Structures are given as structure tokens and as C-alpha cells.
Amino acid sequence: MAGVQVANVSRSFGAHKALDDVSIDFADGGFYALLGPSGSGKTTLLRQIAGFDFPDSGRIAIGGESVERVPVEKRRIGMVFQNYALFPNMSVADNVAFGLSVRGEAKATIATEVQRALDLVQLGKLGGRKPHQLSGGQRQRVALARAIVTKPRVLLLDEPLGALDKALRVDMQIELKRIQREIGITTIFVTHDQEEALTMSDRIGILRDGRLVQEGPPEEIYDLPQSEFAATFLGDANIFRGDATGNGIKLPDGTTIAAASGPALSAGVKASCAVRPERIQISTGTAKADAGNANSLKGRVSKRIFAGNNSTYFVDRDGQTLKVIVQNTGAERLAEGEPVVLSWSPDSTVLIAAS
């Protein structure tokens, strides 16, 4: 097992820059999510780490050893593909045995290791089946067993849960996490599902247009996004744009918004503020705002979506629609069309430099 270092990796396909000077340090034993919209370069980066493709420039190291020119079959990695890529002509056991068998391991060793891997993914009894006789979730487990049976240095997963339905996906998330903990393998996981990235990983790297936008623990990225893109791609955010004031921004209509965190920006430059919908308090136009909430705006409810445990209010304010999520505490619900006051604390507000 080993950590993975990606340093200044760039890769172009013709005029298209698929990866542009990306550097990430994946520590040994961690569970990382590479998150981004399609075309952001996350899969390209994973394929570079796997060794299916080589970078134009930059360095990739696994366990401290430079591998950027080593082909995939010599990198000792395990990979799980989006559509599982199980060998259709082989039984489940033969699929799992493949990696050991091409290395020329002894038959007895192979049988033991295969059984151990199948037991780990809880498919101990299905070794004799063919892949087409398995359900989607079972195929996923076989693919995982096949990838880890060779004791790879790093486990790479390319949207492994994308083809599963919602309920099964949650089961597999828990299962995948359990297995990863059990064998303690460095795992890099590509996804476009932000919820999956938040719930599963120790750290998240957000990619956009071939560049690494932000990298860090899920809590940090969620609470302190450094760009509008990071704020809106990982979770929901209300974005206000205006001019920096020194401790926040001033909106075009003169309203000021105070932010407790974010970079130091000189007054007057373009900047934004991001606020999460669940951090905003909403009250009727006549009620007094909470004393701790220095930021407040007036608006009008344009829509309310009731989801049982919470309600989402869409509030129109000066041409902008803001989103507010209110927990169902039994308090009075606001009607559509009602004038309201939104208020929130500067501690819930992040200042973002204009990109």
C-alpha cells in the first residue's frame, strides 16, 4: 500500500486541455473523491494514475516511485470500472482469479486468495456463477473482489456506483467504505455525485475544465468554498455579487453583507459572498430579526416546496431568487407571496474572490 503523488500533471488531446497543471497528494490509506462535472478531467486524471495514458508533463508517483511512464500492467493498481468490465466468458471465481493467474501464482494459493476476496465482498458461495447470472450489485462486488485480490498499492474506482439504483447505491457506499477500512488501501474514487463524495471520502478534490479547483476534507470544502463553482457544485449556495468592503461586500443597491471568513480583499474589488440555504433564517416581514444575525434582506416568497422533514423556500429579492431550507420544527409555515425577512450570521457567510 502506498500514497499517490500527482505533481503538475498536464495532458492535452489535440487543442483540448484535459488536465492543466494538476497537483494532488493522496496520503497512504485515505479515501479520496475526485468530483466534477462531465468533461472536468476527473476520469482523465484517474486514467493517468492507473497508467492507461501518460501525461504530457508532470510527475506521478505511487509509494514514492515515479510511475508516469510505467504502463498500467506494471503499476500494481486495482481498478473498478463503471460498467464492471467482468470477463463474460469466465465464472465469478475465474474473474477474481485472473490477476493472480496471469502472475503465475500457484493454483492452491489462487484458490485460497479468491475465496478470501469473495468472502470479503460477501459473495463466498457464488464463485461458480457466470457474470450474466448476477445482479448489478453482485457484479459490482465481484469487480471489487477482482481488483483487491492482487493486493494492489492503490484502488481506483471510476464512478463505480453510477449504474446502481438509489437504495443499492447507499448499501454499496457503506459496504465499499467497510472494505476499504478493513484492508486500509489508498482509494481514489471518481464521481459526479456530490452526496456520494461528501458521505464517503476523507478528502475531496473538485475539478473543473481540467484544473483542480479546491481540495480538502468534505467539511472544509463545504464550509469554506474558495470559489463560486466549489460553493455551488458541492451542495447548494446562495451567491451574492458586489464590491469588497474589507469585511464583506456591498451589493449594487447599497446593502452590505458581512462575512466572517474568506480571503483578505482590498476594498472596491469585485467579490462574492456564499451562504448555505440551511444557514438562513426566514421570518414574516413584521417580525424582528434575530440579534446575532447581522445580515438581513427583505424579499417575497415565490415558492415553497414541502419535503416532510424540511421545507425549501424560494425567495425573490431584487431580481435574484434565494433558496432557504427550514427544518420542520412545527413553527408556522409561510405562504407563497408573503413578504419575508431573511437573516443570517456573518459566521455563516464566506467571502469569495471574483474568478
Add this chain to the structure above:
Amino acid sequence: MAVTRILEGLGRLYIFLLLGFLYLPIIIMAAMSFNASPFYQLPFEWTTDWYQSLWQNDQLIAATWNSIEIAVITTIISTVLGSMASLALYRYEFRGKKVLQALLFPPIAIPWLITGTAMLIFFFGVGIGRGLFAILLGHVALALPYVIVVVSARLQTFAPELEEAARSLGANQWQVTIRVTLPWIMPGVIAGGLFAFAVSFDQFVVSYFLSTPGQTTLPVEIYAAIRKGFTPEINAVSTIIIVVSMALMLLTARFFKFGGEK
């Protein structure tokens, strides 16, 4: 109801006529190989004389063996070379690939008469001349495009992630090909091989150009025999070949589902 009945009846009649059109000449020929009259005269008198005299016809027997030998060798060479070429065309991007692929089709469309003439001139020019070796070379050249087309079609249904998965598990190019790709394309390889066998075994035109009196194949020999005067021995040898090749076809169809199962 009545209309559907009539239509159904017409459909059956159509299939019956179609099968009759295909098989009647063959059945008559087979029947005549057991008829005593050399001039197709009825009433039918059972005999196996023609099969016995066929056994004595050294020329026809030699030509049959030549045909089988050439067809088998052609099948092996063109199936191996053709499958390898298909894999190369599938896996690699190289200069002139498009041109090469486009050039594979004309040999299928060019009349064999023209190909045969060209081969005859060429083989004379380079000193190979005529004979069984020249026929073998000609047949391989004719069969190769068929194999490549059939195997390439099968490869289109292959999921490239399977090769990637195999490589990620540490398999080298050879192991990937033998253990993952080849099993998948096998139905295509078998079908291509059958095509190659048929192209060679049925081949008359090119073989006719390239054969010499002593070194000839069955179709050429049959043609020569018919020109000298038709004997029911021809019916006998044809019947044997039909029975054997149909049995082969049925066996292959039984063991390898064409079009390929998933």
C-alpha cells in the same frame, strides 16, 4: 379469418417453393448417383456402381484430396492472418489505416475472372508459375478479406474496458489477447474460417487459371470431366461432398452459435 387462412397458406406455399427451388436439383442429383442409367433414365434402378467406379477414378480422387488439402491450409492461414489483422486494425491507430481498411473491400467485389487473370500474370512474372502452390496463394488472398470483415464485425461488439480491466490486473498484451479478447471473438473467427473454407473449396475460376493438368482441384476436374462427357461419377462425388459439408455446417452451428451469444 378466411383471409388470414389464405395468407398463411400462401406463406407456407412460398416457403415450400423456395426450399424446393434450393434443394430439388441437389436431391435429383443425389438420387441419380444411385440410378443405374447413365442418362438419367427412369424407371429408377438402384445401384452403387457409380460410387465403386468413382473409387477407381484416380484423377477425380486426387483432385478431391488436392481441394480438401488446399481448403484446409487456406482456412488455417487466412483465419490466423485475418484475425491478427482484425485485432491490429481494432487496437492501433497508424498512418494509412483508413486506406488499408478501404482497400480490403474491392477484392471481394472484383470479378474472380479478373483476379484470376491478374494472379496468373503476376505468378508468371515472379517465377511462381502455376500449380498447387500458386492455387494455395491465390485462395489465401481471396479468403483473407472475408475473414477480416467477419472478425472485425464481431470485434465491434467487444467492450474495450475488458482489455483495460485485464491490463489493470497485470496481464501483458499476449495474456490479454489469449484470455480475454480471443474467447470473445471466437464465433467470428469460426465463421470467418468457414467462409475461407467455402471460398477455397468452391473456387473454380482462380483455380482454373492456376492449375496444370496434373495439379488441379475438384471443381476444375469436374469441369474437365463434364466437357469430355458427363458420367454419374460426378453425381457420386458431389453427393459425398454435400453430405460431408452439410454435416460440418450442422456441427459448427451446434457448437458455436452464429452471431454469437452474449
